[in-house]
Amino acid sequence: MAKSSLVNWSRMKSPWILHFNSGACNGCDIEVVALLTPRYDVERFGIKLEPSPRHADVLITTGVVTTECADRLKRIYDQMPEPKFVVAIGACACSGGVFAGNYSVCGGVDKVVPVNAYIPGCPPKPEAMMDGVVKLLNSLKGPKTHGKRRGKDSSSPK
């Protein structure tokens, strides 16, 4: 228990993120990149953008999944080590958005890989993205330690 809490704690404190654009209009992408820049600066939360799927904990996807990208997205997801999480950013990644139903569009990201968090918006503001990622990380805490850290649950680390 203590060991897994430690792993969880470290996972929550420094999630490494892989950003993949599976067919976005760049609107969400520039907002994802804006997260790294001085005004939003998510690195202060330990969030780091990682170029390789093999080092990443969280896959952030933007845009619809085009037919050409569907297989690539799946392969990138498969390359990530467990446990892995997927965050769909923007209306397109959530549901296909304005492009849903077009001849080369599969739809949202959840058509291809399982999604843990949806952040709607076209594009969502960087604040919303941060909120989404933090909510995802909070969900890692699990029901046992959540809100019981002060004395009630003796098994949690002091």
Next chain:
Amino acid sequence: MASVEEKIQVHLNDQLGGDAPQVQPIAKGKVFIQVEPSLLKGIVKGLIEKDELTGLIAITGVDLGDTIEVMHHLRTMETIFTIRTLVSKENPELETIIDLLPGANLHEKEVTDLMGVKFTGNLFDGHFLLSEAWPKDNFPLRKDAEIPSIDDLIKNPVVIDEPESIPGEEKYLNITIGPQHPALLEPERFQLHVEGEIVIGVTPRLGYVHRAVEKACESRTYMQDVYLVERICGICNACHVTTFCQSVENILGTEVPARGRYLRTIAAELNRIHSHMLLFGHAGLEIGFQTLFQYTWRDREAVMDLIEILTGNRVNMAYITLGGVRRDVTDTLKDRIRTDLAKLEQRMPFYKNLYENELSLRARLKGVGIISREDALKLCVVGPVARASGVKIDVRKDDPYAAYDEIPFNIVTYNDCDSLARLKIRVDEIYESIHIIDYALEHLPDGPIRVRVPRSVPAGEAVSRVEAPRGELFYYVKANGTQSPERVKVRTPTFANILSFVHMAKGINVADVPPAFVSLDPCFSCTDR
């Protein structure tokens, strides 16, 4: 604008004699001719000899039922000159013009892939924009196309094989960049063929971001299309909407009120500033200059704030609409825009100095990725890429739209033809943009910001172009009297510029590929649509 028609008619009469086709107007100041397919090449050749700035803007295919109409839109003699040819649907074939204008290469391939018109001399295997699993002999932009089910398309993914060898080049190594690669923010695949450290060729594979916007436009209403084309590219969205709206307004004969035109100009220029600053950051990332990335993106946030308070959203503005713009500016907002831009202008000498004097930046960019003036003209490049090679083209001056005919500004050109010039030109353009916005706010006319337009658009067609941050953006819209367009063709500036990367990458060092590439300001969501 009779003079344009006459000028081209005189030229055609000189070249072809008595049987020259009649030049007709297509829209305000734009002309077309209808010719036999056999005459096409000769006319293009004649125009290139007559006007050295002649370049291909786009090739549009329109399904007319029994036949396919192929239109070559040429930028020549200060206008858009469209050459129409008809080909049969059973055996659609045309002669390629890539020997005259190598820049036509990708345009022809796109028409082949989506419309099924084969250009002899420019044939290829597989697909160009469509997914590799897409069935052969099925052309989605034809009206009678049978769209396969998406599940079938993704069930058996086709893995693209590495090419065995380039004909004539035996010893080389392939380096694949993309679709997922740290240097690319978007999925696209480039295969570098290298010999030692030297790149001897590049094979691009486009289409990873192909979202079928052109086809989707045909099934939606004009107002829905405004929001759809806005999402072709999140970076230059204002320009896409402006061009689409201008085309539709052209068919309708709508005059946008003066205040609306000025506000469109302000939105487009804010868009340009944010796009150029984004590029500086991206360039910093690609050449390993993190500080530049962080600095420019910090300064860029001020522009994003201005876009947000002017239009309501940071990125996709939904500001420009058919007949004008959707929100007015108040005096407080005007002051805010002026003060914030004045602050930005104070920061600009820092960047200018950086590109002119910073040794490490110059070492990475100077003399890298040369596109000579002759090549720029042949490859039909547009925007800052053309201007950095000494080709003075800028739609804002050549074919003024919105309020650009009333606002003084300069076109910046460089003759260095390298990556450094392509980035420096954007610093200077930010200065110009700030001054344009200042002037527009100062001289903002009173009156309404938009007029209401009818939902149905009468039959007709229009071409329109706009100087987007990356260059000339071109739209062709054909209306059929209903609430949805018959055909919408989008030719984005990055699509026109992508071939120049293949050209300039030949012979450069592998390590120079990212800076050379980024200096084009690539945007694949535009390229693929």
